[in-house]
Amino acid sequence: WLLAVGLRHVHEAPAVPDANAFTEAIELAVDFAAAMNCQRYGQFERINIDPTDYCRMLKDTLMWRELFSIPQVPPIAVATLREAFASVTWPDDALALRREVDVLCSELGRLLRHPVDHRLIPMSATAARSSYPLLWKHAHAPPGTAPPGTVNKSFHEPFSASERTHEEVVFFGTGHGEVLVLPRPLTTAAALRVIFRRVWSLGNKTAGDLVGAVVEKSIALGCRSRRPDAIWENERYRPGPRGREYEIDIATRHTGQLTLFEAKAKVLTGEARSMNFISFLEDYTKSYLSLLEQLVRHHRYLQQGTVPSISPATSDDNRVLKVAVSSLSFGPATDKSLANVLLCSMANAKLEATDDDDENNTIIERFNQKLGEVINGIDHGTERKDGVVNLFAYLLDVFWVDLGELLYLLHRA
Numbered sequence: 001w002l003l004a005v006g007l008r009h010v011h012e013a014p015a016v017p018d019a020n021a022f023t024e025a026i027e028l029a030v031d032f033a034a035a036m037n038c039q040r041y042g043q044f045e046r047i048n049i050d051p052t053d054y055c056r057m058l059k060d061t062l063m064w065r066e067l068f069s070i071p072q073v074p075p076i077a078v079a080t081l082r083e084a085f086a087s088v089t090w091p092d093d094a095l096a097l098r099r100e101v102d103v104l105c106s107e108l109g110r111l112l113r114h115p116v117d118h119r120l121i122p123m124s125a126t127a128a129r130s131s132y133p134l135l136w137k138h139a140h141a142p143p144g145t146a147p148p149g150t151v152n153k154s155f156h157e158p159f160s161a162s163e164r165t166h167e168e169v170v171f172f173g174t175g176h177g178e179v180l181v182l183p184r185p186l187t188t189a190a191a192l193r194v195i196f197r198r199v200w201s202l203g204n205k206t207a208g209d210l211v212g213a214v215v216e217k218s219i220a221l222g223c224r225s226r227r228p229d230a231i232w233e234n235e236r237y238r239p240g241p242r243g244r245e246y247e248i249d250i251a252t253r254h255t256g257q258l259t260l261f262e263a264k265a266k267v268l269t270g271e272a273r274s275m276n277f278i279s280f281l282e283d284y285t286k287s288y289l290s291l292l293e294q295l296v297r298h299h300r301y302l303q304q305g306t307v308p309s310i311s312p313a314t315s316d317d318n319r320v321l322k323v324a325v326s327s328l329s330f331g332p333a334t335d336k337s338l339a340n341v342l343l344c345s346m347a348n349a350k351l352e353a354t355d356d357d358d359e360n361n362t363i364i365e366r367f368n369q370k371l372g373e374v375i376n377g378i379d380h381g382t383e384r385k386d387g388v389v390n391l392f393a394y395l396l397d398v399f400w401v402d403l404g405e406l407l408y409l410l411h412r413a
Contacts, residue, residue, distance in 0.1 A: 001067055001158040002029050007166045008152045011175045038063040040332070049341050051349035057342060058284070058333065059277050065331025066273060067158050071167055072185035073192055073404035075112045076411050077218075078105060081192070084217035088210065094202055100134065101195055107132040108191045111170070112184050121181040128171050128179050139170035139194040140179075161273030168193045189404075211265040215327055215403055216249050219261050222410040228254040237307040248298050251310060258310070260298050262291045263325040263403070281351075282363045284333065288400055289370040291324035292343075295398070296374055298322075300381030322398045329402040340395040347375055347391055 002025065033039070038060040049057055082105035090098045111132055114121060129136045151172060155163040166172070170191050171179040181187055199214075200207040220233050232251040238244070250261035266287040271279035299320050301307055332338060350368040353361045375391075382389045401409070 001033075002026075003070060004152055004155055004158075004164050004166060007172065008149070008155060010151065010172045010180060011149055033067055036063055036067060038067065040338070047337070047341055049345040051345050054342065054345050054349075055277065055351070057338075058280070059275075061330075061332040061338070062272065062275065062277075062280050063159075065329075065333075066161065066275070069329075069331060070186055071189040071193075071328065073188040074408040074411075075184045075188050077404045077407045078109050078112065078188060078192075080218050080221050080407055081105065081214065082109070083221055084214045087217050087221075088213040090210065091202065091206055094206075097198065097202070101198060104134050104138070104191070104195050104198070107135045108188070108195075111135065111181070111191075112188060114184070117183045117185065119183065121183075122178050123171075123181055125171075125173065125177055125179050132170075135170050135191060135194075138198065139168060139191060140173070159273070159275045162270045166190075168197065170194070208265065211327070212263070215263045215265050215325070218403060219250050219263055219325060219406065222407045223250060223252050223261075226254075226410055226413055228252040230254075232310060235307070235309060237301065237309070239301050239304070239306045246294075246297065246301070248307070248310075251298075253310075257319075257321065258302070259321040259323060260295055261323045261325060262294045262298075263327075264291055265327045267326070267328045268330060278360050278363055281367055284330070285363070285367045285370050287326050287330065288324055288333070288339070289367070289374060291326075291400075292322075292398065293370060293373045293377060295322040295324060296377035296381065300377060303381060319397060323406070324398070324400045325406055326400070326402050329405070330400075334400040334402070336399060339400055340392060340398070343371075343374070343395060344391050346371055 040060075082102065085098070085101050085105065151166050151169060152164060154160070155165075168190055170187055171181060173179050182190070196211060199211060202210065216234070220231065223231055230253040232248065235248040235251060236245055237248070238246070248260060249263050252259045252261075264287055266283065268283050269279055272283045298307070299322060302310060302320065326334075333342070350371070351364050353364050378391060378394050379389050382394055
């Protein structure tokens, strides 16, 4: 929040540092954040959540995300994404855009060679324009394309996400012949937003398919870099001769361990980030619950031996890791322990609208339906003990990560 406010004034000449003013700004921000009361005091706080607390806890995760976190992507993800963009099939009328995306990734890779991750980096505006012409064209703040002072111009309070324009800016103009560049993980996130925005210019259907393919290919490339014993991409199967065809995005087997990956390009919308809980619930349903429903289904059919290329399962495959991958982070809602207890709290409950808004009712019904499919899938595909399914134990093998996080984990594994 403080960084976003500070970037409104990045074009102004530095004033003489005022220690008291700085201390007061920090104290005010801390007091405001404390008043929001959305920070958990430990990873295992409230390990059991009552269903009546579900909405409040989920909303707190969104509030924490907007107050305390900044979109960031590890720089090591850029090379993998560039290779993925080059590997997938593009529409015939988009080959010029394909070349443009490759050049943007190349320029970003060169920009990220500086080793600074903890402060702003000054750079000559002339040198930046010359060295990174495409990034300059598509991701440059004033004074290059607008008068100084337009970055985050209308941004004040932390939950007005649509006014936070700096998240797609790479070069911050100062009006003094130089630009400032944010630390590498923040610059990477901003530049990738610009690159994917260029891809989305193809139109929703075409771009949606292309972005989905790039995310899946990036996961596969990351997995292949670890040299698993076996890997399957876009593996299709039918549970029966007349059954519907399903597809596993990525599956790997290594030293007996089977891991399933499902990915979606769905990100948090501006409405959700502005603390519209119904919009957040819709995004959560379309991302995590949809991914989890697919993973649960694949696991169940693998146990039944109806995925010929991966079955028959061995005793080592009894424990199958299931990884849901979003293109960008949903914040603390993805924390493993919190994600699990939130799901467990609603296992025998459902949400109900408190008004007659048809759109809200539809979103809530979709949430209940998708949650029911997840719970029923686990119920029918898990051994019972004393007549009961241990949902928490099942979820120990479920992970929800964003793409940058996954690529970083695979890089460091």
